[in-house]
Amino acid sequence: MTSTAAASPTVQPGSFLTLHYRLAGPAGDVINTFSDKPATLSLGTGELSPAMEQRLLGLAEGTRTTFELPAGEAFGERNPDMQQWVARKLMNELGDPHEKYSPGDVVQFPTPDGLGSYAGAVLQVREDGAVLFDFNHPLAGQPVTFEVELIGVL
Secondary structure, eight states: OOOOOOOOOBOOTTOEEEEEEEEEETTEEEEEOTTSOOEEEETTSSSSOHHHHHHHTTOBTTOEEEEEEOTTTTTOOOOGGGEEEEOHHHHHHHSOTTOOOOTTOEEEEEOTTSSOEEEEEEEEEOTTSOEEEEOSOTTTTSOEEEEEEEEEEO
């Protein structure tokens, strides 16, 4: 009688993953967990874009690989409607009224239900204190390098 080792678990829809990953665009890394503690996430919960989740399906635990996603596939195209002015009064209500905003700053906003947050990058600040934010993902409309090392698959 011979015993065969069980095959490594593979990523399925709804899998819970422990992994290191790196997302980079033409300007370099946006997220890189390889030098820190690994990330944990569940597939299908929106933590990764659908295009990135598709690349993970079927990969075995222990796999380390890199995917090149064409411009716009990972996070969609840039949407000009995602650039919006936010009045200083609202900024004061949401955060520190003495905060100074500068182009390039990234500000976290609470979601309407208060359970999560989303980020906006400051593009411009008007003399009246209103701030023009870009709520597009920083890698929207750009080619993305997605490097992943699957540490655990449940």
